Amino acid sequence: MKHAYIFPGQGAQFPGMGKELFDQNSQAQELFRQADETLGFSISKIMFEGSEEDLKQTKVTQPAIFVHSVVRALVQEDFSPDMVAGHSLGEFSALVAGQVLSFTDGLRLVSQRATAMQKACEQNPSTMAAVLGLEDATVEDVCRSIKEEVVLPANYNSPGQIVISGTHRGIELATEALKEAGAKRVIPLAVGGAFHSPLMEPAYNELERTINQTGFSKPICPIYQNVTGLPAVEIEVVKNNLIAQLMAPVRWTQSVSSMLNDGATHFTECGPGRVLQGLVKKVSREAKVDGLS
Known part of the structure; x- marks a missing residue:
């Protein structure tokens, strides 16, 4: 019996996200402060007080979901994952939860990813x-x-x-x-472009450079990655899969199936929304699912 923690992708944002967490936890307050400092603007203020339209800004959406998801996991007292996975953007959250990336390095990558994807969308309408x-x-x-x-x-x-x-x-x-x-x-779908396709090549090239310049550590548990749907623990494998992710399909069904085959019986979604809980149930009705929001 193993406990898998899973992290949502773009589209899970909502006005007021993370505010309750901030109000109740001093560790969360410090992480939100670090996020504001890292990004150079107050993402916490936009998350807590901004409108739905504010949260749809390219530079805000992905970092906001990342920050909410990671903070929710890290402040959990008994957080001890047997395995982690994230859907698209959520893979970056999973890598921080699995101690592959630091919180600030993960946030920098997510911020650059969001900007690079927006540029790619403008270059290749899709x-x-x-x-x-x-x-x-x-x-x-x-x-x-x-x-x-x-x-x-x-x-x-x-x-x-x-x-x-x-x-x-x-x-x-x-x-x-x-x-x-x-x-x-x-x-x-109301999206800005063809994510996870060859049309993201401009963003791929930009993000590849940054990922290769970022420090990665050996994970504390297997990371089930989008590109393969399989577990990875070697740093170079994790890094190469993360680079490939922008232009490759998200194999979420395969990831959930792999986690089930490897003994996962309990899936906890960390972050805003409940989308991944529903997707897990479509793969296995027997799996226990819940969320930390």
């Missing part, structure tokens, strides 16, 4: 869509069949739920073909 009700292989085949545009699976979220990334035209063509193939729904 989008994403959620596909419901099809086998993974069918979605992959449809994407491969569209050769004139970029479109490919980006997030394997749970059985029967895949998110695709691509050019606007690529997503349009894929949507038509996926519906013909029997998809229950294909839902356009």
Whole structure:
């Protein structure tokens, strides 16, 4: 029986996030102070007092979710993970929780990642869509069949739920073909670009340099990484997988399955929202799931 801690990605933000945590815990207050100092602006004030629109700013969204998630984990008295994983952005939170990255180094990387992704989105206008009700292989085949545009699976979220990334035209063509193939729904997502696809190459190049200049430590437990869906404990493997993550699909279904196969019976989502708890339940109804928010 093993306890897995999992960390959410972009989209989990909400006004007032982290305020209750700040008010009740002196360690949390120090970490929020460090976050404000590291970023050079008061992210805590935006998290606590900002509007939904304020939290959608590129430079705010990813750092805000990271800070909330990591602080929630680190102030937990009995925090002792047997394994950790994070969805996309959440992988950076997982790496801090697993003591691979320091809090400030993780935050710097997340901040740079957010800015680099925004630039890549401006260079390559693109989008994403959620596909419901099809086998993974069918979605992959449809994407491969569209050769004139970029479109490919980006997030394997749970059985029967895949998110695709691509050019606007690529997503349009894929949507038509996926519906013909029997998809229950294909839902356009309100995102700035085609995350986890080759269209993120400009951000990949920028982030690779920074990651290679950042100190990584050996994790205290296995890190189940997005790129492979498998556990990693060697520093170079963890680092290379993190670099590859921007342009590779998030294999979340595979990550959860791997954790279950390796003995995980209890999954705790650290940070805002409950999305990952629902995705774990879609992979295994027997797993115990809860959250620390």
